[in-house]
Amino acid sequence: MEFLPIFYNLKNQLCLLVGGGEVAHRKASLLVRAGGRLRVVSPELGEEMALLVKQNGCEYRAKNYSVDDLDGVGLVIAGTDNVQVNIHVSEDARQRGLPVNVVDQPHLSSFIFPAIIDRSPLVIAVSSSGESPVLARLLRARLESLIPGTYGNLAKLVGRFRDQVKTRFGKINQRRAFWESVLQGPIAEMVFAGKNELAETMLKKLLDDTSTSEYTGEVYLVGAGPGDPDLLTFRALRLMQQADVVLYDRLVSPQIVDMCRRDANRINVGKANKKHTLPQEEINHMLVRLAKKGKRVLRLKGGDPFIFGRGGEELDQLMEQQIPFQVVPGITAASGCAAYAGIPLTHRDYAQSVRFLTGHLKNNTCDLPWDELIHKNQTLVIYMGLISINLICENLIAHGMPVNTHVALVERGTLPEQRVIIGNLGSLPTLVEQKNVKPPSLVIIGEVVQLHDQLAWFKGSSTSPVLPGKLNNECPKI
Ligand code: SAH
Secondary structure (H helix, E strand, O other), rough: OOOOOOOOOOOOOOEEOOOOOOOHHHHHHHHHOOOOOOEEOOOOOHHHHHHHHHHHHHHOOOOOOOHHHHHHEEEEOOOOOOOHHHHHHHHHHHHOOOOEEOOHHHHOOOOOEEEEEEEOOOOEEOOOOOHHHHHHHHHHHHHHOOOOHHHHHHHHHHHHHHHHHHHOOOOHHHHHHHHHHHHHHHHHHHHHOHHHHHHHHHHHHHHHHOOOOOOOOEEEEEEOOOHHHHHHOOOHHHHHHHOOOEEEEOOHHHHHHHHHOOEOOOEOOOOEEEEEEEOHHHHHHHHHHHHHHHOEEEEOEEEOOOOOOOHHHHHHHHHHHOOOEEEEEOOOOOHHHHHHHOOOOOOOEEEEEEEEEEEOOOOOOOOHHHHOOOOOEEEEEEEEOOOOOHHHHHHHHOOOEEEEEEEEEEEOOOOOOOEEEEEOOHHHHHHHHHOOOOOEEEEEOOHHHHHHHHHHOOEEEEOOOOOOOOOOOOOOOO
């Protein structure tokens, strides 16, 4: 993070603004809106600035900037069109340890202005750390259209009832659950519709009616997809930002874990080192224990929780203990890796069915129903197949699958470091060794693999060149 986003209380602080033109005026308006007192230094003032100075009773020094203009000041802004003056102001302010901003010159500034969405008392600030103010402004425009103008009223309503709710619900979890039901339900909708009085009546009623015991814990079993955070579902994201505790697997990428609520307790239950992995039993108990304490527990799993994810086992205990839960599907590795590697799992010409298999069976063997797998128009996707890759290839060949059947290995699929290794049934074991392929990797077997060269649009590394296929223009990734 280049800059720390903070919200600064300017009330009655004296701020120095050097410059009297349009640029300076924009900053002056902001400072005044935030309650700052203004000292404006400039030999002359533009029309707008002159008006602002007059209307707000600002101190105006009609002269060139000199260092004594900094006396008694708490914040400094330089917005002149003279580079030398701006540099002087920046250097002098820094020497005195004063926060300084030179408009559009992040390298001369100790703080920068974000793009702002003002729904006071709710204020949203967006910054590109000075890299691209235009991008920040575009994002602001998108947020503006997403966030109803009446959001400020909602914040005010919450503010009015904060103390009452605090008295009513002793525990922070209960208070959070109460506010979430207010802010995500019909009361918020009433405020957005401009019916503030009705919203207030509804809130009072909810406060009277809700029993404190209604807010017990629950568990969300959520699929986090194969790695790329863009592949999360909206619901996954919402629950990630709501949960008090997060239990996540080794397969869940750090960027995704980072998107969980800042103050949520995050527990890694599947460290890469096997010694530190929590046994499944222990995880099941932990879910129950935490939920019984009234926590909203997020069990975040790679891919889809119900595809080789042992999600079913985790739910058994919850059902037994009557703990409420919900399951959120995720994009499974097969879909994610196939799409990012340009391999359609089915295709009218090559495969009319697809089969997901695990290369790692319960008793540590790999005893798949080989005969059933030898079908010409079928795609096989093997999860956890790396350890038994020799055995898998040998058995498929022994049961009649042609040695030259196309195979793709996708390592760390959908992530920036994705590798796609193309070969055939005969060459795969050697390729795995030569290319030092590591888990998580997925094996895709079948004729559809041939389409990889035409359809790959993801810019991850690949052993075969990524040709500009016809999807190239339609799906730019970065
Ligand atoms: N529930 C998960 C699968 C868990 S089993 C899902 O639906 O995707 C773990 C196996 O999934 C790994 O051994 C690997 O074969 C596969 N896998 C998961 N994420 C992957 C990724 N990003 N790239 C390649 N394979 C992946």
